[in-house]
Amino acid sequence: MDRDVCRDQVKVYQRKRKPVWLRRSLPTSPEYEKVRRLIGESSLHTVCQEAKCPNQWECFSSRTATFMILGEVCTRGCRFCAVAGGKPLPPDPEEPGRVAEAARELNLSYVVVTSVTRDDLEDGGSSAFAATIRALRDTIDGVYVEVLIPDFQGSEIDLQCVIDAKPDVLNHNIETVPRLYDTVRPQAIYQRSLDVFRYAAKTAPSMPLKSGIMLGLGETDAEVEVTLSDLLAAGCSILTIGQYLQPSKDHLPVETYVTPEAFDAWKTKALAMGFADVASGPFVRSSYKAKELFESNG
Template identity: 50%
Template sequence: MSLGVEYRQKIPSGAAFFKVTGAIEELRLNTVCEEAKCPNRTECYAQGTLTFQILGDLCTRRCGFCAEKTGRPLSVDAAEPGRVLEAVLKLKLSHVVLTAPARDDLSDGGASQFAAAVRLIKRESPRSTVETLTSDFEGNDLALAAVLESGPDVFNHNVETVRRLTPSVRAKATYERSLRLLARAAGFGGPKVKSGIMVGLGESLDEVRETFADLCDRGVTLVTVGQYLRPSKDHLPVQKFYSADEFRDIRKMAHGFPFKNVFAGPLVRSSYHAGEMIESGDTLLNSLRPDSND
C-alpha cells in the first residue's frame, strides 16, 4: 500500500549527523536509534540528539513488536557511564536520554548502571537534563528506587499498547505491572513521569482512551503516541496505518486528560524531541513534517 508523505524518512546527511555517528563509533557506545531501527534517527542525529542504550545490545526478552536482538547479554561494563559522559560533553547535549534492553539476568535489572550514568552526567554536565527510559524491572521496587534516587529529570516507561493486547505484544510484561511502576515513580515526587503507546496493532480508539485514563490516574504527565511499524516479517503484522488526521483526533482525545504534553504522529517515538517535550505547552508532532503541527 502507498503511505502518506508523513511516513517518509530522510536520507542521512550533514556534518552534525556524521559527528554523532563518529562519536558513537569512537566511544564504543550503542544507541537505541540504531538497535530499534528508529525511523527518526537521521533527523535526530542531524540535530545532534540521540538516545544512549546502555547495558549492551542484547535483550533478555523477545517482544512481538521490537527490533532489539535477543540473547545472553555480556557482563556489565563499569566504564560505560564514563564513555556516555564523554559523548555528552563532546556533542554538547542539553538533554540526555538513557535506555537499555531488558536485563532480567541482573538482580536489579540494570538499575545500578542507570543510576551511575545519571549521577555522573548530573555532576559533570549539570546543565544537561537527563531522561531514563527503563524496563519494568520485573516489579522490583528497590531497582526502581535506585534509578529515581539518582535524580533523573524524566522517568519514562512505556506501556507500549492497550491492556487487551499486552499479552501478545509484551509477552514477559504485564499491563498492571507497568501501571504500578509508573504510579510509584509519580509518587516519588521527583522526575516528570512519561509513557507511550504504539497504535496500529489492532486496538480500538475506546481502548486508547482507556489507556490514557489509566496513565493519567497513575500520575503520568507526558505521553507519546506513534504508529507501529513492523521491523521484519518475524514480528507482529501491522493491523492499521493511521493517517495524520487520525493522529490529530488522538491528540484531541488526549486533551480530555490533564497531561502536560502529548506528542502524537506517525513517526513519533518515545524519545523523539524528548528535550522539547519537557518544556511547557502541548504539541502535535507529525514526525518529519513540522509544518503540519497545529
C-alpha cells in the same frame, strides 16, 4: 473519545503498502556522520540505531541521540522491537563515563538514557542507570537527564535506586493496550507497568512521569482511551503516541496505518483528559523531541 471519533474524522488505512505520509528520504549530513562516528568510536549503543528508529537521521543531524546502556542484547523478545534478543554480556562498569563524555562532546544539555531489559541481572540494571545519571551530572554542568526504564520485574527496590539518582524525567512505555500484551510483549505485564508509575508518583511526586503508546497493532479507540485513563490515574503526565512500523518480516505486521489527522485527534483528546503535554504523530517515538516536551512542562 467517542467510540468512532477517529474513524469519523479521518480514514484509517488498512494494512497494505506504506502510505505517503510514512515515506521519507534518508539523507545524511556532516553532523549525522559525526554523531554516528562518535558513538561507534566510544563503543556505545543508541536505541536510535538498535531499534531502527525512523528519526535517527533527523536526530543525529541535530546532534542528539538516545543512549542505550547495558549492551545491545535484550533478555526479552517483544514482537514489535528490533533490538536483538538473547544472552547479553555482563555490564561494562566504564560505560556510564563513556556516555557522559559522548554527551559532553555532543554539547548536550538534555540527555535521554534507556537500556535493553536485563532480567538476568540481580538489580535489573538499575544501578547502571543511577551511575549514568551521576556521571552525566558530574561531567556536564546543569544537564537534564531523562531515563526510559524497563519494569525491573516489579521490583520497588530497583525502581527506587533509579529514583534516588534524581532523573529529571522518568519514562516507562506502556506500549499497547492490555488485550494485546500477550501478543505484543508477552514477558511484560500491563498492571506491572502501571505500578511503575504508581510507585514513582507516590515516592517522587514532583518528578514528571512519561509514557508512550504505539498505534496500528489492532487496538480499538475505546481500548486506547482506557489505557490513557489508566496512565493518568497512575500518575503519568507526559505522553507520546506514534505509529507502529514493522522492523522486519519476523515481527508483528502492521494492522492499520493511522493518518496524521487521527494522531492530531488523539493529542487533542489526551490533553482534554488531563495530560500536561502530548506528542502525537506517525513518526513520534518515546524520546522524540524529549527536550521540547520537558521544557513545555517547566
